[in-house]
Amino acid sequence: MNDQFKKYIEEAQKVSMSATEKQNIWNFLETITDAPVAPQSTFTLIKSPYIYFIARQKVLVLTILALFIVTFGTSFASEKSLPGDLLYPFKIKVTEKVAGFFATTPQARASHEAQIAINRVEEAEILGAEGRLDSSTQADLQDDFTAHVENIHALIITAPKGGADIVAQDLHNKLEIHKNILAEIAKNGSTGDSSDLNALAAHIELVINSKGTATADADPLISSGAEINASSSIWTIFQFSAVNEDSARTRIDRNDRRISDLENILRSGKAGEAATLKVKNQITLATNLQSEAKIKLNEGNFEEAFSIASKATEILGNSHKYLETQIQIKPIEKIINIKTGRPLKVQELDDVSTNAEPPNVNTNNDSSKAAPGGGASSVKEFNVSNTPNVSNLTKVEASLGAPAPAPVSVSIPPGPIPPGI
Amino acid sequence: MVKNSKKEEFKEAYNQYGDAIFRYCFYKTSNREKSLDLVQDTFAKTWEYLLKGKEIGNLKAFLYRTANNLIIDYFRKKKMVSLDELEEAGFDPGFDKRDQMFNQFDGEIAFKAVESIEPIYKDVIIMRYVEELTIKEIAKILNEKENNISVRLHRGMEKLRDILSDQEKQINE
Numbered sequence: 386m387n388d389q390f391k392k393y394i395e396e397a398q399k400v401s402m403s404a405t406e407k408q409n410i411w412n413f414l415e416t417i418t419d420a421p422v423a424p425q426s427t428f429t430l431i432k433s434p435y436i437y438f439i440a441r442q443k444v445l446v447l448t449i450l451a452l453f454i455v456t457f458g459t460s461f462a463s464e465k466s467l468p469g470d471l472l473y474p475f476k477i478k479v480t481e482k483v484a485g486f487f488a489t490t491p492q493a494r495a496s497h498e499a500q501i502a503i504n505r506v507e508e509a510e511i512l513g514a515e516g517r518l519d520s521s522t523q524a525d526l527q528d529d530f531t532a533h534v535e536n537i538h539a540l541i542i543t544a545p546k547g548g549a550d551i552v553a554q555d556l557h558n559k560l561e562i563h564k565n566i567l568a569e570i571a572k573n574g575s576t577g578d579s580s581d582l583n584a585l586a587a588h589i590e591l592v593i594n595s596k597g598t599a600t601a602d603a604d605p606l607i608s609s610g611a612e613i614n615a616s617s618s619i620w621t622i623f624q625f626s627a628v629n630e631d632s633a634r635t636r637i638d639r640n641d642r643r644i645s646d647l648e649n650i651l652r653s654g655k656a657g658e659a660a661t662l663k664v665k666n667q668i669t670l671a672t673n674l675q676s677e678a679k680i681k682l683n684e685g686n687f688e689e690a691f692s693i694a695s696k697a698t699e700i701l702g703n704s705h706k707y708l709e710t711q712i713q714i715k716p717i718e719k720i721i722n723i724k725t726g727r728p729l730k731v732q733e734l735d736d737v738s739t740n741a742e743p744p745n746v747n748t749n750n751d752s753s754k755a756a757p758g759g760g761a762s763s764v765k766e767f768n769v770s771n772t773p774n775v776s777n778l779t780k781v782e783a784s785l786g787a788p789a790p791a792p793v794s795v796s797i798p799p800g801p802i803p804p805g806i
Numbered sequence: 807m808v809k810n811s812k813k814e815e816f817k818e819a820y821n822q823y824g825d826a827i828f829r830y831c832f833y834k835t836s837n838r839e840k841s842l843d844l845v846q847d848t849f850a851k852t853w854e855y856l857l858k859g860k861e862i863g864n865l866k867a868f869l870y871r872t873a874n875n876l877i878i879d880y881f882r883k884k885k886m887v888s889l890d891e892l893e894e895a896g897f898d899p900g901f902d903k904r905d906q907m908f909n910q911f912d913g914e915i916a917f918k919a920v921e922s923i924e925p926i927y928k929d930v931i932i933m934r935y936v937e938e939l940t941i942k943e944i945a946k947i948l949n950e951k952e953n954n955i956s957v958r959l960h961r962g963m964e965k966l967r968d969i970l971s972d973q974e975k976q977i978n979e
Contacts, residue, residue, distance in 0.1 A: 393916030397932070407824055410842065
């Protein structure tokens with residue numbers, strides 16, 4: 386076996402290329418080895434266009450993720466910030482506003498506003514306890530607090546059945562607690578001047594103590610929400626913002642603009658003779674009230690000026706609604722922000738609920754005349770028709786002199802007048 | 807300069823292993839012309855690999871492995887075309903010329919014995935005894951464990967021994 390196998394191996398190892406074959410192959414290989422090195426691009430793979438899409442998608446996802454982390458991280462960090470802190474503006478302008486985006490129902494929005502209002506009070510408490518609450522900060526916090534309370538007010542006006550009044554009751558209860566906390570801090574805990582804390586506590590005290598003193602004539606639009614309990618704590622909260630020169634002047638100025646608007650409509654000639662005559666009479670009446678309100682304003686009697694101007698507002702509002710029934714004009718709530726008086730933005734137009742019944746108020750001219758001499762201790766009389774089922778047309782006509790349902794006489798005890806409208 | 811030195815090394819490798827690679831290809835394909843092509847391709851691919859700046863630890867094993875891969879590719883492509891189709895196209899497969907290389911009295915018996923055993927044993931026997939590769943090199947070329955190569959070689963040699971013994975007995979009788 387060994388010999389055979391050895392012979393096999395010897396023979397097998399003789400198998401080889403001939404010299405010519407070997408040289409031919411080398412000649413070919415030499416063309417490769419002597420060739421210049423191919424440029425790198427020759428071997429570069431052509432990238433799929435989808436690579437860029439995927440790459441961009443990755444960048445986009447990473448960017449969104451980074452933004453998400455940064456935004457929510459900052460938002461989370463800013464939650465405990467206080468006035469004067471670096472993140473406090475972010476808390477006010479971003480975190481709280483973003484949280485409001487998710488509140489869609491009136492109750493949720495009211496709850497959100499109430500939470501912000503409470504936040505302001507809590508911030509004042511912490512600053513007070515640390516002795517960092519100065520007059521300026523206290524004023525800022527109070528203004529912001531007032532603004533959010535007014536927002537709850539607006540929510541009840543636009544959606545009386547939205548549950549915002551329940552939230553207002555809850556806010557009222559919380560304010561009771563915070564009033565005590567503020568007083569306690571002012572007494573024992575504050576390391577600085579406690580006068581600002583006392584001022585804020587007094588404000589809250591005012592709100593709580595005035596519970597039930599407001600009445601349906603606080604504002605004609607409010608009175609339209611007949612289902613709302615007039616003694617609800619929300620009315621007291623409105624009074625947090627006491628009437629001042631600005632609110633009275635704003636109301637008077639706004640009435641002037643409304644008078645001008647109505648006159649423009651009448652000048653267009655679309656309303657017809659009878660309607661024009663009726664509305665002109667009402668404008669005259671409102672103009673007289675405006676003059677009276679301006680006198681009170683100049684005398685420094687802002688509450689009285691505001692009260693008289695409010696009656697003019699009511700007359701002008703009813704006149705406008707009457708014109709709506711005569712000619713096709715836009716409802717007044719839809720062109721003017723009832724709170725600020727400026728034209729509504731598109732987004733705000735959606736927020737204005739058409740469910741809010743127009744006021745059916747039969748103004749007693751005699752009572753309006755009696756008001757100026759009434760003073761703070763006088764009882765103002767105002768006829769309010771509390772009949773929400775009456776159609777707009779009937780109610781408006783009733784307010785302009787046509788037969789109206791029997792009015793309910795409401796006595797208004799003295800007290801702070803709700804601002805804002 | 808680097809390229810020139812690489813070319814010298816490459817030429818030396820060709821002179822040293824060219825015939826061995828040819829022999830390996832020839833034993834696997836039984837086709838001289840194809841084996842020459844395979845040798846050319848084997849060295850061309852090795853040069854491309856070197857030009858990319860990659861390191862080759864064992865050049866001999868690398869050449870065998872490249873040749874082995876090219877042979878596998880060759881058989882895969884060959885399978886895709888049936889012999890009938892090739893004959894219809896005028897292709898003459900010829901015949902296996904390897905037996906002509908052996909003197910009938912010197913190695914014919916052993917040649918037939920090697921050809922008769924299974925390819926997995928035949929390959930390692932040829933690589934070990936004809937090509938004189940080490941067990942380690944064979945394992946690397948075939949991508950197998952050295953133990954497996956040793957076992958295959960041992961079993962292949964036993965089979966070869968049995969066949970040759972039987973043939974010797976027949977001749978003597």
